[in-house]
Amino acid sequence: MADDQKGPVAAGFALLWRRQSVLWWVFVVNALCGALGAGPATIRTARALSHSLAGQKLTNGFDMGIFIELMRVPSVDLMRYSTSSYLFAFLFVLFMVLVTGGILETYRQDRRLDTGDFFAASGAFFWRFVRLMLLSIIPFAIVGMIYQGLSKQADHIGDRAIADQVGIFLSLAAFIIFLLLALWVRLWFDIAHVRAVARNERGMWRNLWASWRITWHDSRHLFRIYFCISLVAWVTLVIGLVIWAHVPPTALPLSFFLLELIVFAQLMTRLWLLASATTWYQRHAEMASVEAVIVEVVETTPPPVQDLPPADPGPELPPAEA
Amino acid sequence: MKRQLVLRLCLTLLLWSVAAAAQSPFAPEVKGPLSQRVVAYQIDANYDPPTHTVTATETLTYHNLTGQALDTFPFHLYLNAFQPKATWIHEAHRDGNFRTSSLANWKPEDYGANDVSSFEVVGMGDLTKQMKFISPDDGNPDDKTVFQVKLPRPVAPGQDVVFKIKFKATFPEVIARTGYKRTFLLAGQWFPKVGVFWHGQWNCHQFHALTEFFADFGTFDVKVTLPKDYVIGATGVQVADQDNGNGTKTVAFHAEDVHDFAWTADPNFKVINSTFDGSVGQVKIRLLSYDSHERSWQPYITCVRDSMKRFDDWYGPYPYAQITVVDPPHGAGEAGGMEYPTFITGDSGWYIPKGVHLIDLVTEHEFGHQYWYGMVATNEFENAWMDEGINSYTEVKVLDSFYGADASIMNWMGAQFGEREAQRQGYLSAADIDPLYRHSYQDMSMSDYGAISYGKTATMLISLEAIIGEQTLRNALHTYFMRYRFTHPTQEDFMRTVNEVSGRDLSWYWNQAMFGTQVLDYEVLRADSNPVNWFDDNLKEKKGETEYETQVILHRKGDFIFPVEAVVKFDNGDIAYEHWDGKDRWVRYVYRKKAQVDSVQIDPQYRVTLDNDYLNNSRTTASQYAAVNKVGAYWMFLTQFLAQMLSWLA
Numbered sequence: 001m002a003d004d005q006k007g008p009v010a011a012g013f014a015l016l017w018r019r020q021s022v023l024w025w026v027f028v029v030n031a032l033c034g035a036l037g038a039g040p041a042t043i044r045t046a047r048a049l050s051h052s053l054a055g056q057k058l059t060n061g062f063d064m065g066i067f068i069e070l071m072r073v074p075s076v077d078l079m080r081y082s083t084s085s086y087l088f089a090f091l092f093v094l095f096m097v098l099v100t101g102g103i104l105e106t107y108r109q110d111r112r113l114d115t116g117d118f119f120a121a122s123g124a125f126f127w128r129f130v131r132l133m134l135l136s137i138i139p140f141a142i143v144g145m146i147y148q149g150l151s152k153q154a155d156h157i158g159d160r161a162i163a164d165q166v167g168i169f170l171s172l173a174a175f176i177i178f179l180l181l182a183l184w185v186r187l188w189f190d191i192a193h194v195r196a197v198a199r200n201e202r203g204m205w206r207n208l209w210a211s212w213r214i215t216w217h218d219s220r221h222l223f224r225i226y227f228c229i230s231l232v233a234w235v236t237l238v239i240g241l242v243i244w245a246h247v248p249p250t251a252l253p254l255s256f257f258l259l260e261l262i263v264f265a266q267l268m269t270r271l272w273l274l275a276s277a278t279t280w281y282q283r284h285a286e287m288a289s290v291e292a293v294i295v296e297v298v299e300t301t302p303p304p305v306q307d308l309p310p311a312d313p314g315p316e317l318p319p320a321e322a
Numbered sequence: 323m324k325r326q327l328v329l330r331l332c333l334t335l336l337l338w339s340v341a342a343a344a345q346s347p348f349a350p351e352v353k354g355p356l357s358q359r360v361v362a363y364q365i366d367a368n369y370d371p372p373t374h375t376v377t378a379t380e381t382l383t384y385h386n387l388t389g390q391a392l393d394t395f396p397f398h399l400y401l402n403a404f405q406p407k408a409t410w411i412h413e414a415h416r417d418g419n420f421r422t423s424s425l426a427n428w429k430p431e432d433y434g435a436n437d438v439s440s441f442e443v444v445g446m447g448d449l450t451k452q453m454k455f456i457s458p459d460d461g462n463p464d465d466k467t468v469f470q471v472k473l474p475r476p477v478a479p480g481q482d483v484v485f486k487i488k489f490k491a492t493f494p495e496v497i498a499r500t501g502y503k504r505t506f507l508l509a510g511q512w513f514p515k516v517g518v519f520w521h522g523q524w525n526c527h528q529f530h531a532l533t534e535f536f537a538d539f540g541t542f543d544v545k546v547t548l549p550k551d552y553v554i555g556a557t558g559v560q561v562a563d564q565d566n567g568n569g570t571k572t573v574a575f576h577a578e579d580v581h582d583f584a585w586t587a588d589p590n591f592k593v594i595n596s597t598f599d600g601s602v603g604q605v606k607i608r609l610l611s612y613d614s615h616e617r618s619w620q621p622y623i624t625c626v627r628d629s630m631k632r633f634d635d636w637y638g639p640y641p642y643a644q645i646t647v648v649d650p651p652h653g654a655g656e657a658g659g660m661e662y663p664t665f666i667t668g669d670s671g672w673y674i675p676k677g678v679h680l681i682d683l684v685t686e687h688e689f690g691h692q693y694w695y696g697m698v699a700t701n702e703f704e705n706a707w708m709d710e711g712i713n714s715y716t717e718v719k720v721l722d723s724f725y726g727a728d729a730s731i732m733n734w735m736g737a738q739f740g741e742r743e744a745q746r747q748g749y750l751s752a753a754d755i756d757p758l759y760r761h762s763y764q765d766m767s768m769s770d771y772g773a774i775s776y777g778k779t780a781t782m783l784i785s786l787e788a789i790i791g792e793q794t795l796r797n798a799l800h801t802y803f804m805r806y807r808f809t810h811p812t813q814e815d816f817m818r819t820v821n822e823v824s825g826r827d828l829s830w831y832w833n834q835a836m837f838g839t840q841v842l843d844y845e846v847l848r849a850d851s852n853p854v855n856w857f858d859d860n861l862k863e864k865k866g867e868t869e870y871e872t873q874v875i876l877h878r879k880g881d882f883i884f885p886v887e888a889v890v891k892f893d894n895g896d897i898a899y900e901h902w903d904g905k906d907r908w909v910r911y912v913y914r915k916k917a918q919v920d921s922v923q924i925d926p927q928y929r930v931t932l933d934n935d936y937l938n939n940s941r942t943t944a945s946q947y948a949a950v951n952k953v954g955a956y957w958m959f960l961t962q963f964l965a966q967m968l969s970w971l972a
Contacts, residue, residue, distance in 0.1 A: 030962050030966060031958075031962060035958055038954050038957035038960075038961050041953070041957050042953065042958075045949075045950050045954065046947070046950045049937065049946060049949050049953075051941050051942050051943075051946060052938070052940050052941065052942070053923050053940035053942060054936045054940060054949075055948065055949025056946075057728075057949075058948075058949040058952055058953065059948040061738050062736055062737045062738065063738055063743070064737055064738065064739040064743070065739065065746070066937075067953075068747050069747075069936055070937070070953070073935050075935075075938075076937065085957070085960065085961040089964045089968055092965035092968070092969055093965065096969040096972055140971060158652075159653050160504065162590050162612075162651070164612075164672035165614055167653075168672060168673075186971075244736070245736050247736070249736060252952055252955065255952075256959075259959040260959070263959065263962045266966050270966065
């Protein structure tokens with residue numbers, strides 16, 4: 001089936017699949033950040049356990065007592081090394097902001113960009129996307145505040161209800177609302193990213209406003225796309241963790257593989273969202289904007305004026321009587 | 323006619339005796355009195371749910387068994403602790419919070435109070451005006467948790483004195499083991515309770531945030547009048563339930579040989595009954611829970627029954643007819659995890675994952691209090707460890723027997739956590755702060771009190787097993803329980819009993835573990851093998867033929883001296899077992915054999931739980947990277963996951 005006959009979700013996945021090298025690169029960088037972030041803690045653990053039998057309690061299971069020991073004993077103090085994890089997580093975020101331009105350009109053109117073109121596109125949009133990221137703080141913060149309000153209300157009602165479930169379900173409902181609102185904001189800003197690349201838009205406020213109108217106008221369709229793909233992300237996360245929990249404690253390679261698979265699935269769904277957004281935009285918003293331009297041209301150009309035939313002089317009137 | 327009369331009389335007597343047997347507060351094979359009954363309380367209480375208040379009349383008969391004349395009597399008014407300037411609130415606020423409660427949002431409607439409107443002594447008149455608040459611990463003039471009354475004439479030794487007290491109890495929203503939540507009420511520490519004349523003087527401490535209670539044994543006859551749709555449970559056994567015809571009912575309870583009385587009520591309670599067949603007969607288990615907690619009912623019952631079995635087998639019989647278990651509603655966490663005589667509160671929820679043993683953890687602990695607080699009634703103000711700590715130790719033993727030592731709290735999502743390790747980690751957070759012998763209410767902080775009273779005692783007793791053996795310690799606790807049940811033993815009584823049963827003078831241990839704050843930490847400082855003929859230029863090392871000298875050095879890093887075992891393993895399979903008294907700072911072991919050392923491990927069974935650092939207790943010559951790789955892999959995953967989550971926002 002040709003891509004243009006597929007829905008945006010399937011077409012987005014096909015695009016992601018065709019341009020999978022992007023996904024692999026993102027995953028490699030993520031894994032590298034993970035490894036570097038975990039490095040100091042691992043080295044510290046190695047100093048404490050590489051010649052100790054205490055580690056057996058972590059090998060044949062995962063004894064929380066020994067893990068707490070690793071965090072508590074001053075000579076190890078593992079928690080101190082979580083800083084590097086935060087640092088490398090932040091670096092990965094910056095990396096994603098940097099390469100989003102290149103990724104979207106790859107998806108837009110649906111061809112393999114050479115390294116130069118990829119990073120040229122990445123660099124061209126970097127500061128614009130930094131601005132978008134900073135602007136996104138506003139709606140995300142608003143969504144966060146709405147969640148806080150809902151959550152507080154849920155607690156308030158739940159606290160007065162006799163059955164435990166009332167509070168739990170209300171809190172769950174508040175969380176789902178928060179998740180959906182956050183997903184909508186993500187959708188809006190993704191459309192802004194896609195539009196900025198498609199139109200080489202420089203004004204980010206203007207871009208955001210236009211993207212808002214597009215997203216709002218087609219929100220039902222767009223949100224369905226985003227919800228379906230996000231559902232895949234959530235389900236794979238839960239299934240992955242459940243399977244991982246059942247892996248024998250000594251099967252570390254399998255356990256590691258599963259954990260990486262979980263991360264890979266999360267990154268994959270993120271890029272799938274971008275690919276689907278690009279596909280949708282190219283099919284709908286770009287077409288709509290071309291049609292809008294045509295209509296505008298049609299409406300503003302006056303119809304061609306035909307030459308009028310020469311006026312009939314008519315019969316000559318008799319001279320007026322004196 | 324006469325025959326009929328006799329028959330009727332016999333039938334009446336039979337029914338009466340059956341009813342009396344059914345209402346006995348003891349298990350079938352137990353006959354009281356079990357204690358030296360000092361007090362006899364009769365309380366007639368009226369509960370008003372909308373205002374969360376109880377108005378009551380209390381008649382207290384005090385038997386002066388002190389051997390001396392008494393003319394002054396102090397009483398506790400615990401609910402007055404929940405007033406802004408009270409010592410309890412001051413201490414809780416000083417330490418940031420109390421259990422699950424934050425005082426940040428504490429409002430006047432959450433205050434509690436005990437108001438005595440009338441205080442009469444039979445034969446001596448109304449002494450209400452003689453009541454005087456005292457603050458024996460900190461001199462706080464605004465603390466109203468203890469009052470005392472001086473009688474016009476003393477009560478002679480062996481004589482009784484009867485107090486008639488009218489009071490009103492205003493309950494706070496649940497805090498510190500008492501109070502209401504919606505329609506639920508846990509009425510604990512709600513009535514004026516007389517102090518304990520102990521060691522030649524009154525012992526009646528103010529209510530402190532850090533510690534709990536101390537009272538004399540006696541009998542309780544309590545009647546509670548409340549709306550008739552309420553379900554009620556209490557200390558002792560229910561002996562009457564009368565419909566008053568005005569929308570209320572009066573329920574009467576009777577308890578003997580207990581030192582406190584608590585009750586609970588809620589129209590939404592669901593009652594689940596079960597039984598336990600103990601060594602002194604059948605005991606009724608009465609669980610008060612909620613429909614929404616249905617998943618928890620069976621775990622509660624199973625845990626209580628299994629705990630009763632372990633205690634019955636190991637330490638002694640549970641002599642009462644009933645144990646009431648309260649499963650508080652959601653949001654009433656402060657009412658959960660509490661013990662009163664024959665009455666405990668647990669903690670559960672709508673959903674608890676399989677593998678997380680929260681219900682067992684709390685329920686077993688609270689049931690254990692029936693022994694170490696309920697029957698062996700120690701002074702919790704001063705020696706909280708004798709209740710909380712010994713109970714934490716027995717909790718470790720019982721939960722270990724349920725789920726195994728390494729997973730008795732949790733075995734979920736690939737991670738395990740054992741109760742003994744939880745107690746040890748608790749202790750190590752405050753290892754060098756407070757000694758056990760210090761009065762508990764004077765400990766440095768709330769968290770320190772918990773670490774010492776619960777964690778240090780449990781850890782200290784588990785480590786003691788390494789010296790005298792697990793079975794000997796069990797025997798010692800059995801002897802201690804049987805000897806001191808229904809009395810108020812001291813910490814010296816406990817130490818003396820363990821010394822006696824183990825047949826050892828353990829003063830060296832008590833001096834460090836009980837009276838000191840020394841930290842215990844042993845390490846393997848060195849473990850290596852070198853060829854004996856190291857100077858031989860032509861030496862070619864060959865496994866099984868070359869002779870090596872192995873040096874092993876054990877080091878005592880901490881100041882706590884403790885004898886330890888060490889296991890030295892060689893690469894030819896030989897094993898050497900060493901015993902070091904630990905008195906010197908270090909010890910060297912030298913071996914000459916045609917094998918090299920593989921590993922050295924101090925305390926391979928992890929029995930010396932007082933050890934501050936398990937990581938340095940062993941040394942291997944070969945690298946051990948499996949655990950390192952695992953920690954590294956998990957850490958890496960968490961970093962990656964965090965990174966991708968944050969990038970979703972960007």
